[in-house]
Amino acid sequence: MITLRIRHATTYRYQQPVSLGPHRLMLRPRESRDLRLVSIDVTMTPPTVLTWAQDVFGNTVATATFQTATDTLVIESIAEIELDAVAWPVFDIAAAAIFYPFRYSDDDWIDLGALTVQQHPDPAGQLRDWAQGFVRTNPTDTLALLKDLCAGVAERISYQSRESEGTQSPIETLDRRVGSCRDFAVLFAEAARSLGFGARIVSGYLYHPDRNNVTLGDPGSTHAWAEVYVPGAGWITFDPTNRGVGGSNLIPVAVGRGIQQVMPVAGSFVGTSNAFLGMTVEVHVTS
Numbered sequence: 001m002i003t004l005r006i007r008h009a010t011t012y013r014y015q016q017p018v019s020l021g022p023h024r025l026m027l028r029p030r031e032s033r034d035l036r037l038v039s040i041d042v043t044m045t046p047p048t049v050l051t052w053a054q055d056v057f058g059n060t061v062a063t064a065t066f067q068t069a070t071d072t073l074v075i076e077s078i079a080e081i082e083l084d085a086v087a088w089p090v091f092d093i094a095a096a097a098i099f100y101p102f103r104y105s106d107d108d109w110i111d112l113g114a115l116t117v118q119q120h121p122d123p124a125g126q127l128r129d130w131a132q133g134f135v136r137t138n139p140t141d142t143l144a145l146l147k148d149l150c151a152g153v154a155e156r157i158s159y160q161s162r163e164s165e166g167t168q169s170p171i172e173t174l175d176r177r178v179g180s181c182r183d184f185a186v187l188f189a190e191a192a193r194s195l196g197f198g199a200r201i202v203s204g205y206l207y208h209p210d211r212n213n214v215t216l217g218d219p220g221s222t223h224a225w226a227e228v229y230v231p232g233a234g235w236i237t238f239d240p241t242n243r244g245v246g247g248s249n250l251i252p253v254a255v256g257r258g259i260q261q262v263m264p265v266a267g268s269f270v271g272t273s274n275a276f277l278g279m280t281v282e283v284h285v286t287s
Contacts, residue, residue: 001084013277017069023267026254027077028060034085045074059254089246094232099139112198131191153240181241182224189226198229203262205251
């Protein structure tokens with residue numbers, strides 16, 4: 001077990017005071033058998049009223065409302081967690097799902113719902129055909145197939161950090177052969193869905209104390225990855241950016257059907273069209 005401190009600060013700057021609309025914050029790590037939240041403190045400038053709720057996925061969401069105009073918005077979260085995820089997990093997959101293709105139970109199929117449906121158009125079947133290329137035999141080992149797909153994303157796509165908003169479609173990522181971690185996550189999840197799996201996007205933080213062993217990303221940074229539901233094992237973590245399986249160095253904050261549902265901060269302002277000057281994000285994950 002390791003105790004980690006996560007500091008996440010987001011700063012927005014404007015040319016003149018603007019009126020801020022409600023902001024949705026997803027900053028509270030998701031507790032599980034592997035992760036225990038010790039404490040979290042969220043502070044904002046200017047002062048705000050925070051209300052907390054859970055969304056349909058069980059994510060903890062804070063909504064901030066503002067009473068005064070401002071030319072600077074600072075959102076800072078400091079969380080302390082205990083992480084106890086194993087580096088090399090063993091997945092106890094149900095006998096009926098060891099080999100692909102398999103059929104989800106009726107209950108699983110209903111509950112997975114939209115998580116099994118591709119969210120981006122693939123009219124020519126380009127993504128489906130690419131994903132099918134990882135199916136070596138029929139039947140084939142389910143976990144090996146998903147691991148190959150995860151590694152295949154990293155082999156096909158070159159990593160490129162991108163601070164601008166938005167995410168590429170899977171077809172764009174395949175064609176451009178370059179993308180950020182959120183592009184990798186969306187491509188992997190959509191490819192898994194094209195094969196009939198239930199998949200979801202995860203946002204959170206990446207931690208690795210040894211910079212020499214991290215090829216993509218800083219020891220502490222925001223990150224995006226994906227999870228695939230396999231009967232018996234449940235939700236299995238896949239980090240295609242770093243070719244990782246399991247979450248020993250990942251701190252999940254939010255899960256959702258699409259990347260737009262798990263953004264750490266989302267909000268609006270009312271002001272002139274050129275009022276927005278820029279945004280900076282600082283993340284430090286330390287033991």
